[in-house]
Amino acid sequence: MTLSPDAAPARRLVPAIERASAVMDLLAGSSRPLSLSEIARAAGLAKSSAHGICETLSALGLLRSEAAGYAIGPHALRWSAAYLGRTSLISEFEALLASDDALRSATTTLSVLSGRDVVYLACHNSDRPLGFTFRAGERLPAPFTATGKAMLSALSETERQALLAGDWPAPLTPASVPDAARFETQAARWQTLGYAIDDGEVREGMVCLGAAVRDAQGRPVAGLATSFTSAEAAGDERAALGRAVAALAHRLSAHRPLPD
Amino acid sequence: MTLSPDAAPARRLVPAIERASAVMDLLAGSSRPLSLSEIARAAGLAKSSAHGICETLSALGLLRSEAAGYAIGPHALRWSAAYLGRTSLISEFEALLASDDALRSATTTLSVLSGRDVVYLACHNSDRPLGFTFRAGERLPAPFTATGKAMLSALSETERQALLAGDWPAPLTPASVPDAARFETQAARWQTLGYAIDDGEVREGMVCLGAAVRDAQGRPVAGLATSFTSAEAAGDERAALGRAVAALAHRLSAHRPLPD
DNA sequence: GAATAATGTTCAATATATTGAACGGTTGCC
DNA sequence: GGCAACCGTTCAATATATTGAACATTATTC
Numbered sequence: 001m002t003l004s005p006d007a008a009p010a011r012r013l014v015p016a017i018e019r020a021s022a023v024m025d026l027l028a029g030s031s032r033p034l035s036l037s038e039i040a041r042a043a044g045l046a047k048s049s050a051h052g053i054c055e056t057l058s059a060l061g062l063l064r065s066e067a068a069g070y071a072i073g074p075h076a077l078r079w080s081a082a083y084l085g086r087t088s089l090i091s092e093f094e095a096l097l098a099s100d101d102a103l104r105s106a107t108t109t110l111s112v113l114s115g116r117d118v119v120y121l122a123c124h125n126s127d128r129p130l131g132f133t134f135r136a137g138e139r140l141p142a143p144f145t146a147t148g149k150a151m152l153s154a155l156s157e158t159e160r161q162a163l164l165a166g167d168w169p170a171p172l173t174p175a176s177v178p179d180a181a182r183f184e185t186q187a188a189r190w191q192t193l194g195y196a197i198d199d200g201e202v203r204e205g206m207v208c209l210g211a212a213v214r215d216a217q218g219r220p221v222a223g224l225a226t227s228f229t230s231a232e233a234a235g236d237e238r239a240a241l242g243r244a245v246a247a248l249a250h251r252l253s254a255h256r257p258l259p260d
Numbered sequence: 261m262t263l264s265p266d267a268a269p270a271r272r273l274v275p276a277i278e279r280a281s282a283v284m285d286l287l288a289g290s291s292r293p294l295s296l297s298e299i300a301r302a303a304g305l306a307k308s309s310a311h312g313i314c315e316t317l318s319a320l321g322l323l324r325s326e327a328a329g330y331a332i333g334p335h336a337l338r339w340s341a342a343y344l345g346r347t348s349l350i351s352e353f354e355a356l357l358a359s360d361d362a363l364r365s366a367t368t369t370l371s372v373l374s375g376r377d378v379v380y381l382a383c384h385n386s387d388r389p390l391g392f393t394f395r396a397g398e399r400l401p402a403p404f405t406a407t408g409k410a411m412l413s414a415l416s417e418t419e420r421q422a423l424l425a426g427d428w429p430a431p432l433t434p435a436s437v438p439d440a441a442r443f444e445t446q447a448a449r450w451q452t453l454g455y456a457i458d459d460g461e462v463r464e465g466m467v468c469l470g471a472a473v474r475d476a477q478g479r480p481v482a483g484l485a486t487s488f489t490s491a492e493a494a495g496d497e498r499a500a501l502g503r504a505v506a507a508l509a510h511r512l513s514a515h516r517p518l519p520d
Numbered sequence: 521g522a523a524t525a526a527t528g529t530t531c532a533a534t535a536t537a538t539t540g541a542a543c544g545g546t547t548g549c550c
Numbered sequence: 551g552g553c554a555a556c557c558g559t560t561c562a563a564t565a566t567a568t569t570g571a572a573c574a575t576t577a578t579t580c
Binding site for chain 1: 526527528529530531536537538
């Protein structure tokens, strides 16, 4: 039962499938459709290979062919819906939040680890104006986010260090934790505190407090975070929110195992 | 600019990618993880081929390997998020609904055609208790759903008949339209009426009224529907809801082109 | 308008993915 | 316990996907 299938050692892989996925990732990360030639260049493929891949993905509905090039198509929604539908975690998250006074005025998110990113599964939006939101499927580097910090801190040191080995993600702000060694120092702090703090590491002026949802063996299987601006809560109020998100994570952790 | 990339003629396809997608679809349609052997049998593949595909998809995070077998993983959420994020249609849908008194007490959905299915992009839930909901990515056969009926009715007869050629989908209820010929009769009616009616074709006792969102050339690019129980609205009230959903679709149709 | 650059598409040689068979291990039945 | 059935994994022969080149078309530059 592995927390992160993305970290599995490479073995018996089918590069054609990897290439298709890489093309999908490329287009998912692009704000506009890309032409076949752009895709071939960016993916380091022969144009004719890229042509075959894109035509196939188009025929499958995974991509859409537009006048301006190829863009992501609707078919992956089917897989996402299946993934999200297999867990009761989201509905429980939403049900618990509906009755949680402490977290109602903040944005609260639910995410899972995927490789070294967190992937957001659900977002309960603040009822305040000009709130910010996450869409299911959006990703951020785990070491900078409160949910990522909480989940990573709940891993064994060996596991965490293996997961974070290699190139450190590019910082999102000057406050982003700069390397694995500093992360280890932080992790010890979050373990003691019971929740993790992202103070401007993802977005300057924003504070996120995160806690891990655990399965029956105590392994982190999801993360929760509540987010607010630096101006909105300080000191004791901030600590109270941290305890509230830890309590919510604890309630969600009850009677697991989760689909992990 | 094609409405439905899934209907593109077959050409230069890469079967390895098709097989990977078929495995994903298989697992997306399964309520439990499937073992490698089950996947191989269901997909008609050699076990070792299925092994390579599943290991690769697992390494990519598209699948997850569990004790009970393989299940869908979180990676496709990234592609879904990209697809949903590229259209302003959803936020416009939500903004218009926030100020629409006529549709507030019903469940209202936004969907697109994908092959012969509709794929739901967004669902504005009724504020009534025990409401039903759709998750982004869920699919239903287009000919039975109000959004699908509306979109199909807005296609040219040639296009519609080409799209609906072949095996008719299995009916979901005894009221489901039984074949293409009967659908053509219905389509003429919806064109005249301005909105389409699913009266118990998807779920007995439920009525859905749908209308198409059109691009600048008048082509249907999305569908809206409002849903309620048979007991909740009849006669004039039902017609008023139909007109409301048609009006909403018309407002969403304004100043397109859409990401089609 | 002409020349150049770039595009998307097609096609046989090369690289690869799939296949069937084999294997060791596990499970269920008698 | 023995046997059959089944599982997941590995591996060389066969089927395939990718490649580089060629080509026709389109777009850009002068």
